Amino acid sequence: MKLDIDWTIKSPEKFDLDKFRRYLRDHGHRPSTIDSYLMCISKYIQANKSVPDFLDGLHNRKLAGSTIDNYITSIKKYHEMLGQEISIPYLKRSEGIPHYFNEDDVRRIFCVIHNIKHLAMLNVLFYGCLRASELTAIDDEDIDLGLMTLRIRDGKGGRSGTVPLSNECIAVLKEYLQVRPAIDIDGRKPLFYTDRGRRWDRKDLYRMFIIYKHKSNVQKAGGLHVFSRHTPATLMIANGCDIRIVKELLRHRDIRTTLRYAHVADKTLRERYNQCLKL
Numbered sequence: 001m002k003l004d005i006d007w008t009i010k011s012p013e014k015f016d017l018d019k020f021r022r023y024l025r026d027h028g029h030r031p032s033t034i035d036s037y038l039m040c041i042s043k044y045i046q047a048n049k050s051v052p053d054f055l056d057g058l059h060n061r062k063l064a065g066s067t068i069d070n071y072i073t074s075i076k077k078y079h080e081m082l083g084q085e086i087s088i089p090y091l092k093r094s095e096g097i098p099h100y101f102n103e104d105d106v107r108r109i110f111c112v113i114h115n116i117k118h119l120a121m122l123n124v125l126f127y128g129c130l131r132a133s134e135l136t137a138i139d140d141e142d143i144d145l146g147l148m149t150l151r152i153r154d155g156k157g158g159r160s161g162t163v164p165l166s167n168e169c170i171a172v173l174k175e176y177l178q179v180r181p182a183i184d185i186d187g188r189k190p191l192f193y194t195d196r197g198r199r200w201d202r203k204d205l206y207r208m209f210i211i212y213k214h215k216s217n218v219q220k221a222g223g224l225h226v227f228s229r230h231t232p233a234t235l236m237i238a239n240g241c242d243i244r245i246v247k248e249l250l251r252h253r254d255i256r257t258t259l260r261y262a263h264v265a266d267k268t269l270r271e272r273y274n275q276c277l278k279l
Contacts, residue, residue: 017042023081032133032202040074051075051086065091099222100234108216109227118208120176121192121200124150125228127169129249132202132224138191140182145170152251161251233261 020041024034047054054075058068072088079086101109106126113119125135128150142151148170152161165173182189183197190199202224209224222230229250236246247258 037074100230112215123169127166140189
């Protein structure tokens, strides 16, 4: 009987990454978060620069503020693992939403999708206001077609919850489930899986969405997160939905986060003004 042991000498970088992975896992981070932090730290280690010089390089590449903040969090946790406390200020977050799609954009994207699985996935993302990582974690038991609800597991910050789904979304889901066989992956039955029998990766979801966005000839900037989070939140508020309801649907801890979506078009503002301010 041959022992299943890898005797290969690991490089210091590989050793540090394995140690960091275990550290993050032991501190309760989600697999998708761990993968993101590992990617950042791998580049940080390979650069072999001081923290200020490394961050200057990120700024020079004109990366998004949220991306740089993700690097900062990763670096802080990495040095925390090494027993070193470092202070790095986060970038000031913008209170506005740079991009969102309107109703016509969303309809055009849905209309070019002729794959029932992809259509069901994007419907659940949009109508459930989900993050990509939340969609990939959905199991069959999380969907209640009768009550038209979806249970969210381990959302950002560990926030689970239940969200409603629209009639349109439920109709597409029923059509999808009629042709999709249920399979077990690691003892669970995922609602969506790839043709190779594994759970979807959020990067694959992003690429799939971009293909349909280009196919629909929607020229606006914005990817999957804009489609599934910024857009439904903005449309709900523009159509008069109470900000507190939007907060619960998006599962925000702080309503100040939701207030970023409270920007409406001049036309909507004028309609609300005419309805509400009259003698």
